[in-house]
Amino acid sequence: MSKSTKARGQGVAYLFLSPWVIGALLLTIGPMLASLYLSFTDYDLFSTPNWIGLENYRRLIEDDPRFLTAIWVTLKYVALSTPLKLVAALAVAMLLNRASRAQGFYRSAFYAPSLLGASVAVALVWRVIFQDWVADPDRSLLVIVTLAVWQFGAPMVIFLAGLKQIPKELYDASAVDGAGWWRTLWSVTIPMLSPVIFFNLVLETIHAFQAFTGAFVVSGGRGGPSDSTLFYTLYLYQKGFTEYRMGYASAMAWLLVLVIALITALLFRTARKWVFYAGER
Amino acid sequence: MRSLSRVVAVVALLAAAACSSNEPSGGGDVTIRFDWWGNPDRAEVTERAVTLFEEKNPTIKVDTSYAEFNAYFQKLATQVAGGGAPDVFQMDYRYVREYADRNQLAPLDSGPSKVDTSLVTQQLLSGGTVNGKLYGIPPTQNTQVFSYDFKQWEQSGAAAPKDGWTWNDLKASAQKVSDSTQGKVKGIVDFGGIEDWFEVWLRQQGKTLYTAEGKIGYTAADVQKWWEMTDGWRRSGASTQAELTTKMDGSQANDPVTQKLASSGFGYDSGFTAKTWEIMGREFKLHPFPSDSSKLGQYAKPAMMFSIAQSSKHKEAAAKLINFLLGDPEAGKILGMSRGLPANAKLREEVGKTLTGPPAVGFQFEQSVGSKLEQAPPPPPKGAGTVKSTFQRIYDDVIFQRMPIPQAAQKFISEAQQAITT
Numbered sequence: 001m002s003k004s005t006k007a008r009g010q011g012v013a014y015l016f017l018s019p020w021v022i023g024a025l026l027l028t029i030g031p032m033l034a035s036l037y038l039s040f041t042d043y044d045l046f047s048t049p050n051w052i053g054l055e056n057y058r059r060l061i062e063d064d065p066r067f068l069t070a071i072w073v074t075l076k077y078v079a080l081s082t083p084l085k086l087v088a089a090l091a092v093a094m095l096l097n098r099a100s101r102a103q104g105f106y107r108s109a110f111y112a113p114s115l116l117g118a119s120v121a122v123a124l125v126w127r128v129i130f131q132d133w134v135a136d137p138d139r140s141l142l143v144i145v146t147l148a149v150w151q152f153g154a155p156m157v158i159f160l161a162g163l164k165q166i167p168k169e170l171y172d173a174s175a176v177d178g179a180g181w182w183r184t185l186w187s188v189t190i191p192m193l194s195p196v197i198f199f200n201l202v203l204e205t206i207h208a209f210q211a212f213t214g215a216f217v218v219s220g221g222r223g224g225p226s227d228s229t230l231f232y233t234l235y236l237y238q239k240g241f242t243e244y245r246m247g248y249a250s251a252m253a254w255l256l257v258l259v260i261a262l263i264t265a266l267l268f269r270t271a272r273k274w275v276f277y278a279g280e281r
Numbered sequence: 282m283r284s285l286s287r288v289v290a291v292v293a294l295l296a297a298a299a300c301s302s303n304e305p306s307g308g309g310d311v312t313i314r315f316d317w318w319g320n321p322d323r324a325e326v327t328e329r330a331v332t333l334f335e336e337k338n339p340t341i342k343v344d345t346s347y348a349e350f351n352a353y354f355q356k357l358a359t360q361v362a363g364g365g366a367p368d369v370f371q372m373d374y375r376y377v378r379e380y381a382d383r384n385q386l387a388p389l390d391s392g393p394s395k396v397d398t399s400l401v402t403q404q405l406l407s408g409g410t411v412n413g414k415l416y417g418i419p420p421t422q423n424t425q426v427f428s429y430d431f432k433q434w435e436q437s438g439a440a441a442p443k444d445g446w447t448w449n450d451l452k453a454s455a456q457k458v459s460d461s462t463q464g465k466v467k468g469i470v471d472f473g474g475i476e477d478w479f480e481v482w483l484r485q486q487g488k489t490l491y492t493a494e495g496k497i498g499y500t501a502a503d504v505q506k507w508w509e510m511t512d513g514w515r516r517s518g519a520s521t522q523a524e525l526t527t528k529m530d531g532s533q534a535n536d537p538v539t540q541k542l543a544s545s546g547f548g549y550d551s552g553f554t555a556k557t558w559e560i561m562g563r564e565f566k567l568h569p570f571p572s573d574s575s576k577l578g579q580y581a582k583p584a585m586m587f588s589i590a591q592s593s594k595h596k597e598a599a600a601k602l603i604n605f606l607l608g609d610p611e612a613g614k615i616l617g618m619s620r621g622l623p624a625n626a627k628l629r630e631e632v633g634k635t636l637t638g639p640p641a642v643g644f645q646f647e648q649s650v651g652s653k654l655e656q657a658p659p660p661p662p663k664g665a666g667t668v669k670s671t672f673q674r675i676y677d678d679v680i681f682q683r684m685p686i687p688q689a690a691q692k693f694i695s696e697a698q699q700a701i702t703t
Contacts, residue, residue: 045362046383063699135524137681221351222670225527226677241355243667243700 039250049247056251067252069227070235076141077231078208081148086200089152093159094189107160114153123147123217134218137228144214144229155200162196163189194275202267209260212237232256310340311598317345317371318353323619330612334605341598361385366590368599372417374408374583375669378495378660381411387589387596389603390415394589394596400607401624408583408657417586417660420607421551421621424654425481425579426646427451428553428565429545430538437461439468442568448482448510451571455519458544464518470529470537470546471520473511474676476669478547481570482507484578484655495662497697505690508679515680523680533560551584551621553643567646569653580655584621622647664701671696 014021039056041049060067092110096103116122126147133139166189174184190197215223215231223230223238232252240249317327324347331343346367348356354376360366366385380386387394389409396418398406409417427442434441438461439454455468472478480490489498514520521537528535537543539561550567558564569577587606589599606612613628618640623629633644661668675693678684684692 044383045358046380046385059703131528132524135527137677137683220530222530222674224674224677225523226681226683227674241358242351242670243664244358 035250035253038247039254041247043247043250045244045246052247056248057255059248060251060255066227066230066235070223070230070232073141073223073228073230074209074211074232077145077148077211078205080141081145081211082201082204082208084145084149085152085204086155086197088149089155089200090159090193090197092152093156093163096156096160097163107157110156111153114151120213120217123214126214127218135225137224137226140219140225140228144211144218147214147218148208148211155204158196158200159193162193166192191276195277198267198271198275202264205263205267206260209256209263311595312342312344313369313593313595313598313602314344314346314367315369315602316353316357316367317347318350319347319371319620320349323347326616326619330606330615331602333609333611333615334602337605338598338601341595341601343602361590364592366592368593368595369587369589369602372409372586372588374417374586374657375661375666377409377417377586377588378411378665379663380588381414381416381660382663385591386416387591387593387599388414388416389418389589389600392596394593394600396600396603397608400604402581402626404581404654404656405583405624407659409586409660411660417583417588418603418607419583419586419624420616421584422581422624422647423549423551423584423621424581424647424650425477425547425570426550426643427545427547427568427570429568430563431566432563433458433466433544441566442571446571447573448571449573452514452517452519455514455545456517459518466541467521467537467543468519468545469514469521470543471511471515471523471526471680472547473508473515473679474526474529474673475547476672478570479504479507479672481578484580485570485572485574485576487574487576489658491658491661491665493659495701497668497694497701501687501690501694504693505687508676508686508690512679512686523677526680527677549582549584550643550646551618553639554618555638555640557639565642567642569650577650577653578655579650579653580657581651582657583624618644662701667700668697671700 038049040051040053042052042055043049096106096110113122126143127134130143130146133143170188170192171184174188179187210233211231212233215229215234216237219225219229219234221234221238223234233256236249236252236256239245239252315331317323319327324345327347328345331345335341335343347353350373353371354373357366357370361380372380372386377386389396390398391414398415398418401419402422405419405422406415409415409419429442431441434454437458439457440450442451442454451469458466458468476490483490483499483503486503488503492498511520515522515526520526521543525537525540525542529537533539536546538546541562547570553567570579572578587603589596589603593599606616607625608628610628610631613623613625613631614635616623617632618636622644623632633641633648636644671693675689675696678692679686679689
């Protein structure tokens, strides 16, 4: 390839990339930087924003008991929904991996809730099915957790792909060695699958921190009863879009970004101890 | 190279497709935008009234759009912030000061945006007046009302409300209904978390929700007393249990009265529409609030208002549209009770003659109580909407017994102070 055709080839590449680049700059990175700036202001949608330094962050941490409630509710949700969802996804993936007939059908059937689950319609159905629980502050969060766990389709498909990658010889070898089901699971499946588990864990944790639709629909946007479903994102939404405290909401959004970054970093740290990549060591 | 030009062509095509939008076809010299909140029923009659306006004013074209209440205010806020406010829009009592203080509304009593204020009952104008200037004019009014399933009450032997009845009278009757149905149907919906009814109770004691300066007009002790009363009703079984109360979100579907789990409740008389009896599955009678003093506490409330944007380039045309919607007899006939009882006395009488069913009951109530109604308080301060939702949220802590009442009342007051000052 001559130099000029190579350059032209790159030009075409960038041209094809341009819708994404333009979209990312205009619709994601630009607004993110704007919200970082606004988080240091008293912006209320109508008036010119005034610089108030760290005041929004100080108020969040010192003067806002609902902010702490929202963090507590969200942490409970993440801690409950993420592991349950991954266990459900892995269990179903292992079942599907064994089935030879009609696998395509079952795969689609189990994946369907994930396609539907993010929609408002299913959350509404959920609200009706669990209407007695929704009204009880001790159980309302569980309704939203079950809604999330039910949508295990995406990690399931990834698990299924991962399971198919595990060399059959390993299972044959463990069978020859007389390993039972549990032993095989612990010594072959989980270690071989650990990169995929890690990938799903990181992704689902981040998703869980950002959960919104379920809580919004099930609680009718209020986060009730008694703030028992006041997710972080729901509180952020209330501050920004019903109280017009956009500066304050921006500060909340950036704190969430920081927390998610921190937790992801922690997960990567622990990954060294338990994630096994073939070809390592 | 050919492939590159093809790509360029596709991109250009996409860009062109993205840019072409459905521009409304122009029909007059001036086009104004009119936005409101409401349901499709209201939309239909509003469209018809607007079409009539365009026929009578061929130089003005009106573009309309509407949404549900919450979505409407989110959209309006974004539009106003972006400098693209509609010329005429529906405004709520709780938001008028917020928008006026931020200099987004044009005065309706002076300048090019002046409207004919003689069209509406004068008592109502105070509700749209901020710092001595009128920023919102109500097309319709309503007032607080108590409604009860009178057949159920009769069967239970509960005493019907009468003039001069007290809160204890109401409790005794509600208790009778609950007892006679073994608690299956509660006498009344637990109303302790609704700021609107708390306001009436406060006014009966000569207090107000907000002072003229926009400060909170009551103390934690008042909230505590109110909640101790309503919580007592819940505990004795006179009113609905916590699991039902917490679900109330203003919709008919989640109202225990609609579900036939409660036989009475407070509301606004504009809520009685042609289909109310059908939806409720039974008929209701209306009565003024109970009171322990000589004061009734109820007032003529602007059900909603019309405002003109300060940024509007066609303020005269906008004012013309408002005058038409408020005063034109034909428009009045078309609009009927779609926004509540007309605030224009002449239209009200005309509309009243044509009513049947629940709206007629609402209309008769409004006429009978009219002379006892007080003047609407000035619009509440910025943050009042948050205070209202906080009131209901913290009442949940009371009914689910998550917090002792005095502590809940304290918590509410401190959050309310924060909401209106910061």
